[in-house]
Each structure stands twice: as structure tokens, then as C-alpha cells.
Amino acid sequence: METMAADIELERLYDEHAQALFAFLLNFTRDPDDTRDVLQEVFVKLARQPAALREARDERAFLIRLAHNAAIDLMRRRGARHEHHERFGLEHNSPFAAAPDPDEAAFRAELAAALGDLPPDQRAVVHLKLWEGLTFEQIAEVLDLSPNTAASRYRYGLDKLRARLRPLYEEIK
Amino acid sequence: MNREDPFERRLRSQPLRPVPPNWREGILQSARTAARSQQAQSVAQVGGWARLRALLEAWLWPHPRVWAGLAGVWCVILGLSLASRESSLSELANLPPPKAPPMRELLRYQAQLLVELAGPAEKPVAERPKSAAPKPRSESGRPTMNT
DSSP: OHHHHHHHHHHHHHHHHHHHHHHHHHHHHOOHHHHHHHHHHHHHHHHHOHHHHHTOSOHHHHHHHHHHHHHHHHHHHTHHHHHHHHHHOTTTTOSBOOOSSHHHHHHHHHHHHHHHHSOHHHHHHHHHHHTSOOOHHHHHHHHTOOHHHHHHHHHHHHHHHHHHHHHHHHHHO | OOSOOHHHHHHHTSOBOOOOTTHHHHHHHHHHHHHHHHHHHHHHHHHHHHHHHHHHHHHHTTOHHHHHHHHHHHHHHHHHHHHHHHHHHHHHHHSOOOOOOHHHHHHHHHHHHHHHHHOSOOOOOOOOOOOOOOOOTTTTTSOOOOO
């Protein structure tokens, strides 16, 4: 009975948070295989230590923090492979959905490439701010930073994206 | 800083790639398997302690008074042993200093026997002084002069 309840709880967590974790991890690692490994590691940890999540104030923030730490560990272990994927697998590793419109598809591809060129710490902040809608305080808590550092990383990252995407953005607009 | 410009809104509106649907079952199955193995490990650990406890209970429990009595007897024996050791040491400390050892007496007796068996030692005959004519008392202290 207890096992069944734990299984249902795991399924609920997956259905509510896997999409967000997947997008964050794919944007952060730029590698679908690493993303799957880390996502699985996160859920294995949750299954082994369900009490850890009960103590968390914000489920989503706790899970992203767990995923971020696991991704950093994995990227350290696979440093060389990670760089290879960043350089040569941009289309395959894009965190964005495919677009039927060619202009839109080009913009997303360029955005994915520009994000891939950001340092991972800036990329993580930009992702959490833009696509998770977290505040700088929440980002700081998740990534173990000060809110000022989170804000400055976001500003630097956004400026780089703006500079690179301006021609396409102006054209589409 | 919290106000978004059109560029940020544009970025935010980009739809993210969906998580591959075939991942769900694999990831959840791995998580379930990990949870089951952890539960089995913890049950095995608890089971090991429980088995040891049951064994001890099965061994000791049928006659607890006998085991308690045996332990009491051992305590009494230990106490008596310690007490007797302490008393013998104190008695030894209060004894007078030992007399001359009997071996010495025996040696002295033996030496005495040897002396008796050998008889009295012959005393060397002392050379008698040559008799000389008595001199007048007045000349006895004067040195003689030979010419």
C-alpha cells in the first residue's frame, strides 16, 4: 500500500515537473543523452529519499536545484564530450520546439545557437528567468548565488542575445 | 529591472521542446527499481538485527532466573577472590622480619664438626731463648761496645 502511494507520488512529480526539468537540462547541458541521464538521476534520488522533497518549500525550485547540481557533476565528468556537442550538435540539442514558419524556425535556431554560446552559468539564469519565470531571489536560491549576481548574469546574457539576434528580430518584427 | 521589454517577451514566447514521451516509463521504472532495492536493503539490515535478537532471546529467555543466578555466583566468586588476595597481602606485610636462614646455622654446625674431627691443631714449638748469664742490673740497659 505504501509502495503504491510512493509510485503514484513519483508519477505526479514527473507529470508536473519533468517538462520544465527537461527544458532546463537540455538548455544547460546541450546534450539529450546527458539530459536524460540527469533527469533519471533526479527521479531516482526522489524515489530513494522522498522525505527530502517534503521538507522543501517550493517543489519546482527544489527539483531544479537538484537537477542543476546533478548536471554540473555530470558535465564535469564528461567535459570533453560536452564541448563536442556544444560545437557540433546545436540543431539536435535545441531546447525549442520546431516551428513550421521558416522565419520563426530561423529565429529559434539562432536563439538556440546564441544560448549555446553563453557560458553555462549565464545560460542557466537566462533560462530560469525567461522560461521558468523565477524572480532573481528564487534564481539565487536555486543556483546558490546572491540575487545581485543572478541579476548581473541575466543582464550580461540578455545583452549578448540581443546583440546577436537583433537583425533577425528586427526583420521578423 | 522586473519590467520586460519586447525582446524579452519575444524570447519568452518561444515554445520549449517537449520531453520525449517514451522517457516517462523508463525513468519512472528506474526510480521504482531504485526505491525497491533501497527498501529491500533496509529490510535486510533490520532483519539481521531482528534475527540476532530473536536468537539471544530464544537462548536466554526460557530460564532467565538460572542465568541471573549463574551471573550472581560468578560475581560472588570474583568478590571472594579479590578479598582473599587483599587479606593475604596485608598479613604478609605485618609479619616480623625473617630470622637467620637455617642454612647458615647448618653450615656453622658443619664447620664445627670438621674442627672436632680434625682434632686440636699442633702448635709449633717455640724456640727457647738462649740462656745467658745474668748481668748486673746496672749493665743490662747499656749497649755493648766491641773493640
